[in-house]
Amino acid sequence: MASDRYNDLDQLGQNNGLPQSPDEAVLERVKNPCPEPYMVRLVAPEFTSICPVTGQPDFAHLVVDYCPKDWIVESKAFKLFLGSFRNHGDFHEACTTGIGRRLVKEIEPTWLRIGGYWYPRGGIPIDVFYQHGKAPEGVWIPDQGVPPYRGRG
Amino acid sequence: MASDRYNDLDQLGQNNGLPQSPDEAVLERVKNPCPEPYMVRLVAPEFTSICPVTGQPDFAHLVVDYCPKDWIVESKAFKLFLGSFRNHGDFHEACTTGIGRRLVKEIEPTWLRIGGYWYPRGGIPIDVFYQHGKAPEGVWIPDQGVPPYRGRG
Amino acid sequence: MASDRYNDLDQLGQNNGLPQSPDEAVLERVKNPCPEPYMVRLVAPEFTSICPVTGQPDFAHLVVDYCPKDWIVESKAFKLFLGSFRNHGDFHEACTTGIGRRLVKEIEPTWLRIGGYWYPRGGIPIDVFYQHGKAPEGVWIPDQGVPPYRGRG
Amino acid sequence: MASDRYNDLDQLGQNNGLPQSPDEAVLERVKNPCPEPYMVRLVAPEFTSICPVTGQPDFAHLVVDYCPKDWIVESKAFKLFLGSFRNHGDFHEACTTGIGRRLVKEIEPTWLRIGGYWYPRGGIPIDVFYQHGKAPEGVWIPDQGVPPYRGRG
Amino acid sequence: MASDRYNDLDQLGQNNGLPQSPDEAVLERVKNPCPEPYMVRLVAPEFTSICPVTGQPDFAHLVVDYCPKDWIVESKAFKLFLGSFRNHGDFHEACTTGIGRRLVKEIEPTWLRIGGYWYPRGGIPIDVFYQHGKAPEGVWIPDQGVPPYRGRG
Amino acid sequence: MASDRYNDLDQLGQNNGLPQSPDEAVLERVKNPCPEPYMVRLVAPEFTSICPVTGQPDFAHLVVDYCPKDWIVESKAFKLFLGSFRNHGDFHEACTTGIGRRLVKEIEPTWLRIGGYWYPRGGIPIDVFYQHGKAPEGVWIPDQGVPPYRGRG
Amino acid sequence: MASDRYNDLDQLGQNNGLPQSPDEAVLERVKNPCPEPYMVRLVAPEFTSICPVTGQPDFAHLVVDYCPKDWIVESKAFKLFLGSFRNHGDFHEACTTGIGRRLVKEIEPTWLRIGGYWYPRGGIPIDVFYQHGKAPEGVWIPDQGVPPYRGRG
Amino acid sequence: MASDRYNDLDQLGQNNGLPQSPDEAVLERVKNPCPEPYMVRLVAPEFTSICPVTGQPDFAHLVVDYCPKDWIVESKAFKLFLGSFRNHGDFHEACTTGIGRRLVKEIEPTWLRIGGYWYPRGGIPIDVFYQHGKAPEGVWIPDQGVPPYRGRG
Amino acid sequence: MASDRYNDLDQLGQNNGLPQSPDEAVLERVKNPCPEPYMVRLVAPEFTSICPVTGQPDFAHLVVDYCPKDWIVESKAFKLFLGSFRNHGDFHEACTTGIGRRLVKEIEPTWLRIGGYWYPRGGIPIDVFYQHGKAPEGVWIPDQGVPPYRGRG
Amino acid sequence: MASDRYNDLDQLGQNNGLPQSPDEAVLERVKNPCPEPYMVRLVAPEFTSICPVTGQPDFAHLVVDYCPKDWIVESKAFKLFLGSFRNHGDFHEACTTGIGRRLVKEIEPTWLRIGGYWYPRGGIPIDVFYQHGKAPEGVWIPDQGVPPYRGRG
Numbered sequence A, B, C, D, E, F, G, H, I, J: 001m002a003s004d005r006y007n008d009l010d011q012l013g014q015n016n017g018l019p020q021s022p023d024e025a026v027l028e029r030v031k032n033p034c035p036e037p038y039m040v041r042l043v044a045p046e047f048t049s050i051c052p053v054t055g056q057p058d059f060a061h062l063v064v065d066y067c068p069k070d071w072i073v074e075s076k077a078f079k080l081f082l083g084s085f086r087n088h089g090d091f092h093e094a095c096t097t098g099i100g101r102r103l104v105k106e107i108e109p110t111w112l113r114i115g116g117y118w119y120p121r122g123g124i125p126i127d128v129f130y131q132h133g134k135a136p137e138g139v140w141i142p143d144q145g146v147p148p149y150r151g152r153g
């Protein structure tokens, strides 16, 4: 039942360990199966990296939206790429925009954006919003709809 | 009380089994009862297909919006068409855009879009957003409003 | 305390039975009390009609928005008009657009739209969105905000 | 710590009874403390007036948005003004647009809008949306976000 | 880093197809790692079976709670077991209680319960609640908290 | 795939009109497939009857919970039974307890309860809660969890 | 279609003004239509009274639960009784328990409770919970489920 | 309209500054207006104190429940008492139980409890739950229902 | 693992007390790590200041959005700056726009906006919305999505 | 302002790195400041460990409730203890009960429970509920209230 579009995937269906750093992670891609423009959304509520100043872990909920040109990202490779930030240290603004820019380089989409919704530190969360390129005319791009931080009560 | 607009429907009110594949499914249609442009939304929270690589079932919540020209889709036929993907294998991006394109071919709407909100695999859900054509001037098209995936807690 | 703007109303404050059909319902109207353009919303979560093919009852949540010109609809008359569909049979698309078009004819608003959010049949709800005319420049028109159907879980 | 901007306020910090009618209410105002354009929102979930035909109380949730020019409204005066409708009778459309127009006259804002979200009568709520003037270029005006009426269940 | 408690697992980390029927599914188990009583909850929002009368697919959201004695269920085996109902036909009441009783037989827990929250048919969902055995004194058993069906609006 | 437990059902899979009154409705039942005690929940968000004093339609969201002894109710028969109240007039308290008591008589459950959550009239909703019998020891009975009426805002 | 149980009602279906004070309000009652014990809930999100110290209006959301003995309260009379507090002044604790005790005296229920959920003053809302009598064995009494006050954000 | 029950209140309706510390705050009380047992809830979403180790401000959402014996707490005095913690330093556990114990001493209730829901520090909120005495037989005590902390996403 | 971008920070990782006033607070900044335009959001649900007329504390939930040019704000410095308003007195409109304008001066962003969502006083909350500059073409700016005030029920 | 109760804390207000494993983590404790029994809740939405079979990261939302005897846990030490699981591999059931049992050993509470709400793997989340000891008579223990997993839609 599987088409040969998927023959080259080395990670899906395998039992892979985590890459040691973002640089070691391989972002495998699959041929885009649809000749018309459309949008793909990937949600990663399990992202974690390290604060470069204190060494403490940081946590974020990430949402990536993109319009494929020739390729779509393979979702297990995407998951392993995100996992490679587990022991990588940088500020919220640098991690979020860095992930967005790496995806732009590897997947070469027509358009891409990433929202990074970080857990609060000192009672104050930081959210980072980055986008690159221009969505093709007529593509439908819904809001990411992540609810804002509320504190308690 | 029923108008003769509905005389040709072979599936509504019948006890039909599922078609064996999307190709076997028949997408019956009904004459559009309204001379002015408007929009119709169909929501299918019970969609399931098969992963083409691992053979595991995939699940999605689908929302279809369209502006009818001469026809509206009959809802039971629509349901049986979706049910025909039960043992069909393809990636999320291919299934979602494929359903959208088949509807465009059969119903010949002025405009159509489909949102595919897939259950997470490996902790990461994929959403796919496709649209075709251009909505007539002055038609009202509300947001699909599906809440984003949150993980736990 | 009541102004004479309301002297002609035959149904408000009376104990009226339901009209037997939409054709028998009288859509009373009141002089528009405001000289500037604005918008009125009516929500009817208690709408029911009959399926023209199976004879089973259908249920919908309806939302009507309009900008009055010379008249506003009297709300009890509106309620009785909707009640007159109780034993009337037609498809979701025909009922929703039919109510919208009847209101346009009787109230002669500058602009009107209706959202029909129907209960699921066969697991699949149909929503219908119709609008007529063009809202006056500078009028404020909020989203109808009806949450989408979710299934279970 | 208080600036002399507030010296003229006769109602804030005092124990005032309710004005007997909207005409008797005094809408005190304070000098606008910010030289750049911005927007102010006031929410009043405790509004009540009288139905002019039946004499029964009506209830509404009101939201007022405006861009100040020279003045901002003092919030206790605003509260007393709304309280003065307690025994005043008029239709939902007349009350809502009347409050909006009175505020325009007294506060002379660049732009103002009011949303009146009325409790249901006969199962059907009426919402009224009014605005006046034109917001200055570059001002940020968020949605009022009041959730729609749902009925039961 | 893996302890030898997990050496016997044949399915976790493998690329398994779905078992053809519940009878063919193997419910692998792992030694209970905790000497004190406690409770485990498994949530399966992706369950589907076949209606035995009409041949149409049914969908459910399942929640299983149990107190382990000697064994805990391995979660991938549990997932494949549920997947084996994909082409199995029976009523909601029979499927739900059948899954509960099979788990009791294979895992031999001190206590187990299953909630089956089925998608509506004909506008009416059926929920089925089954439990077996008696929870050990002092075990903590939270509510399953699945929100009830609401229809539309 | 269908077992012969279901051979006697006259309504499921047929195209039935509505019974004219509750007395004419037939509450078909199916043999209970499970030898151990458990609980079944039926939710009906589409119930409507008539006010015996004013002739206006009333609407309710109904939830029925029961523990079967020898029988379970067939869900399409249950739906038609509820539909038979469409032109039946009685107070909220009488309709709700009447449905509960009729089910007790026909299905002979060990225990049954019904919650009737009625739409507001005059701004005030009435909810009615009835139960009969005693649930068998050890049966699990979750809360009905219908959210309370909130008015607006 | 109306039974003679309702012949004595003087207020339902009439166009009544508000009683001037709680003492003037008449709490009409109807014969209890059900011979078995059960519970009735009335929700009043439109309650308002006056603060006895400052003369400012207070607002509350009230929920009354009771088990009828010989009588049920007629809902329009209940609404007019609550409306009679419009110009009555007392503290939150006194109003809430006073309404509960008056209902106990007039309706003579087996058991009754009232929850008064008051709007905040000075940022702090007061809720008052009163009950009287003892619910009959085996009656089902769900939680009132009013969400707690949250402030902003 | 005010009864003489309220003659002794020195703070309500006055323009009071904040007490400098909890010891300086005066907890005025009012005679309990109801001869039967009942429960009162006070919600304070605006509480703030100082961390005794770092000097940083802490924030909490507090909920107090109690059954009055001879006295009820006056709500403005309660607000000023809470405000007196603004520059007071202690741990979450000490502040919450200290407020509860002070109220017990001043108001002499039959029973009292306090829930302290503190804003997260270092990503981890602390909630503190204290109660004193025993509620009178037959008093109704609803859950405090504060939603748990969720992090982001 | 920390880059030298962060070497100059004097407050992060230190145990700082609160600045005594906004004028004393130091708004440290970090070099913007991303060469492309993007947006940063800071949420502060723990803001408190003093009412300039009554001396009572005020509370707000603040959300700041900006597009960095050369600098991003360091989040601990931002937190200490907000904490410096603890004993500062001014109206809601002045505090909110004042914070926005100070950030514009110190961080020199391309564009900045602040939403101040204040806790209710007298039952009526005030929200203040300010923005400055013009967001670069192609930057993505999501809604702040703070839910509106609802009162009770 | 800090009492000497806190003099011995080595981690609070310091800039600590993460302990390398749970065994290396030090669980500092503070003298219990309250002589009466009460309950403390700690919420950790940022927990992560490693799957012992696949090496992939797992994520959980943890909630710990306990009644202190002589000690309370210091919250920064608790955070560092949880952080020490970052590179520790074990099953969900073993991690959750292991954290609970370690806390029992170090803090010696009268009673303790832990709820582990794990992110889904293969579409199925596992929740683990453990408790130890017996809460003192009269202590108030609210529900943990974590919403159940829903899938999509």
Ligand SMILES: [Ca+2]
Pocket: A120, A121, A122, A123, A124, A125, A126, I075, I076
């Ligand atoms: Ca931070």
Ligand SMILES: [Ca+2]
Pocket: A150, A151, A152, A153, G150, G151, G152, G153, H045, I045
């Ligand atoms: Ca809050």
Ligand SMILES: [Ca+2]
Pocket: B075, B076, C120, C121, C122, C124, C125, C126
């Ligand atoms: Ca349908």
Ligand SMILES: [Ca+2]
Pocket: A075, A076, B120, B121, B122, B123, B124, B125, B126
């Ligand atoms: Ca995936």
Ligand SMILES: [Ca+2]
Pocket: B045, C150, C151, C152, C153, E045, J150, J151, J152, J153
């Ligand atoms: Ca679902």
Ligand SMILES: [Ca+2]
Pocket: C075, C076, D120, D121, D122, D124, D125, D126
């Ligand atoms: Ca109305």
Ligand SMILES: [Ca+2]
Pocket: C045, D150, D151, D152, D153, E150, E151, E152, E153, F045
């Ligand atoms: Ca509904």
Ligand SMILES: [Ca+2]
Pocket: E120, E121, E122, E124, E125, E126, F075, F076
């Ligand atoms: Ca059914």
Ligand SMILES: [Ca+2]
Pocket: C120, C121, C122, C123, C124, E120, E121, E122, E123, E124
């Ligand atoms: Ca259905």
Ligand SMILES: [Ca+2]
Pocket: D120, D121, D122, D123, D124, F120, F121, F122, F123, F124
């Ligand atoms: Ca009503």
Ligand SMILES: [Ca+2]
Pocket: G120, G121, G122, G123, G124, G125, G126, H075, H076
């Ligand atoms: Ca108060």
Ligand SMILES: [Ca+2]
Pocket: H120, H121, H122, H123, H124, H125, H126, J075, J076
């Ligand atoms: Ca903390």
Ligand SMILES: [Ca+2]
Pocket: A045, B150, B151, B152, B153, H150, H151, H152, H153, J045
């Ligand atoms: Ca989360």
Ligand SMILES: [Ca+2]
Pocket: D075, D076, I120, I121, I122, I123, I124, I125, I126
């Ligand atoms: Ca105010």
Ligand SMILES: [Ca+2]
Pocket: D045, F150, F151, F152, F153, G045, I150, I151, I152, I153
């Ligand atoms: Ca409300």
Ligand SMILES: [Ca+2]
Pocket: E075, E076, J120, J121, J122, J123, J124, J125, J126
């Ligand atoms: Ca799993």
